[in-house]
Amino acid sequence: MELSGILFYLISFLIMGGIYSVICLALNMQWGFGGLFNAGIAGFYAVGAYSAAIITSANTPNHVGGFDLPIVVGLVVAGTLSGIVGWAIARICVRLKADYLAMASIGIAEIIRLAVINEEWLTNGSLGVSRIPRPLEEFFTGRESEMVFFVFVWIIVAITFWVAHRLYKSPWGRVMRAIRDNEAAAESVGKDVQSFRTQSFVIGAIFMGVAGALSAHYFKFFSPDATEPLLITFLAWVMLIAGGSGNNKGAVAGALIIWAIWSMTEIITQQLPPDWATRSSYIRMLLIGLFLQFVLQRFRAGLFPEKAPKLNVKSHG
């Protein structure tokens, strides 16, 4: 492969890596700071992607929307709607143990998936929304447009990182982390802590929506297939834990490294004989499932462990 081809591949790798970084940073706000287990990341991502797609795409007879509005407006709407969904679910669940939020978030993702498939007037059903613009498309095409998008994505990553960092450093962030790993304390938390948890969940949800919007713009097309929980929710969890939950640098590093591994396994499995190629996606799933177990058992602190407080062993008594 010639040099520019490699560069081009690197750029597209970094675009997806950037989108995953946003998801991981958002997940870190929820889990790393607040101990809130979100098993429905794909749902928030879908809300964001469809909002952005409908707001910014050109007019079409196929579904509502095609408002042809600026991309920034799309991002804001994507984040807002996703945040509202997050707020509703957090309001109900933050006072309960993390498992309840996990179950409810699976439900949210499921409902959103149903709505996306069934409400054809809104989303064009399984055919998906097409002709979604990329930023500055009218000035750049082809590889240049890819370069522009790469810059765009990483600006958003930087913003997300900054927000996550501010949250982490805030006095509340410290309180949250202190109680996160102590179930007894977490159970007896007062109203204030609940409202902070709600906040971190909502802010996380907003950025998950933004990440969805980014991917809609990148692919210029968005259909229900792209909200496959495996590719969004599951990978994001593996990324965050491998990178180091509670640590924002770890979230980004985890996103890039796991995305690199994931992409490489794709390249490898493409070389397999055709008989095996069909099975390769299941093998990749199996491996990533096993990899998560490995990380949980042997490598829980991640590449960039959070400094303090540590992930304590549950205290007895």
Add this chain to the structure above:
Amino acid sequence: MMDFINFYLVPGITLGAIYALGAVGVSMIFGILRFAHFAHGDLMTVGAYFGLSAVWLLGIPALAAIPIAVALTCLVALFADRAFYKPLRQLPTIYTVIASFGVALIFRSVVQLVWGTESQVYSVGFQKPIVLFDSLRIATRHIQIILATAAITLGLHWFLHHTQMGKTMRAVSDDPALASVAGLDPEKTIRWTWIIGAGLAAIAGVFVGLDTDVHTMMGWNLLLPMFAAALLGGIGKPLGAIAGGLIIGIAEEICTYPFFGESLISPSYKSAIAFVIMLLILIFRPRGLFKGRLL
């Protein structure tokens, strides 16, 4: 009226029975191991496919394949506990939740690798429904599923209230710290929890295949109603979970009945019912209908 019973109520009870059997395990695992088991739906899938292999290889009917499916699924669950959950036992349970999320994926991808992704049926051909009172037409498979679930419910009740292990399980679910003060063996209790949870999940999986077909996403798709049923019944209340499963199954089918000329909700949103019930329970009665634990 007869249409309502034949096409909505009886299928609703059947569906509810399947949810119920799955929800028992979810509820018990939640009560005793204290975590939401995200791989329970896929454990059901595993059971259904073991049943399928037994039917194919031995040429036996699906019902006869149940003991084989149950035994193998129990082994799988015990293995998964040993390999993936036990190492995390001393950590906050949310880590085990995350692990189970991954185990769900492991189960599913192994099923896809071994059996492929096409949906399969246990037996082809049309079974004539049994006609009672002239117009009550019930499919044989529905009768089988409903009766078997009723028998299992009775058996489970007996087990929980009249055997040492049953009482031990309820005690551990009530207060694990006190249970260890009383010298009860937590690991043995956990093993039995998996055996019962996985056994019933396998039965439910085979019932799904008996009722419709088996495919690799079936269990994952059933997870939400199973969680909702377990919460509705109250965590750590296996019999409550059975009631919860039945309520949700019946509600899902009945909501699509055209009471006023049009169904209450579009059939494509059936699975939203479970979610709505789950949210209502979490908002208004987090301990469920039968005063379960609040974790």
Add this chain to the structure above:
Amino acid sequence: MSYKILDVQNLTAGYGKLPIIEDMHAKVDDGQIVVIVGPNGAGKSTLLKSIFGLNKRMSGDIVFESRSIFDAKTSELVPMGISAVPQSHNVFPTLTVEENLDVGTFAAPPKDKAATKAKILTLFPDLKDKLRQQAGELSGGQRQMVAVGRALMSDPHLILLDEPTAGLSPAYLEVIFDLLLQVRDSGVSILMVEQNAKQALRIADYAYVLVNGKNAYEGTGAELLKNDEVRKSFLGGGAPK
């Protein structure tokens, strides 16, 4: 002299790396009620938990019926003949009273379960007509009876009680202490932590005062009740009645 059923020697124990009790000793002779008193946070519960294998024993030794149980796990201690009743949450709330008693037999089945149960119900006649009620619905005093009853169901030689009268009305307190004397007289030795020190010392055959994780005073119940310093610091002053 009767023989030593429990002998705690130079015990240091605590949670994680942190020792709470240091270099403690205590012993229980066969057929005695031994009481441990001391201010809140002194480490009284910690001592009982260490004996029962529920937290980390660091150094020293614990000898039960001439065998060291320093390394024994809780599940091994119950069959050896020790039971314990924790300070709070000491019944299974959704199990019936009868089931609570049954649970006491699971780890160490008594020789004759029916006889043991009958004996316990003679001790605690209040429970007789409550057997089918859920333990969580009972009054505080009755719950304590269920808890002690559950511990006695394995026919133990020694029971460890952590504040059996916590939260009970003064009238009930006498009832419980009376019952404990009967339990002792039925041949079960008792090591008990108590907040109601004065009353507890009155029924104690021997007692230890524990302060800041260390032994401070010890003697027979009567001796400690007479000891001026003990009275001033731990019994709210005043002359012995």
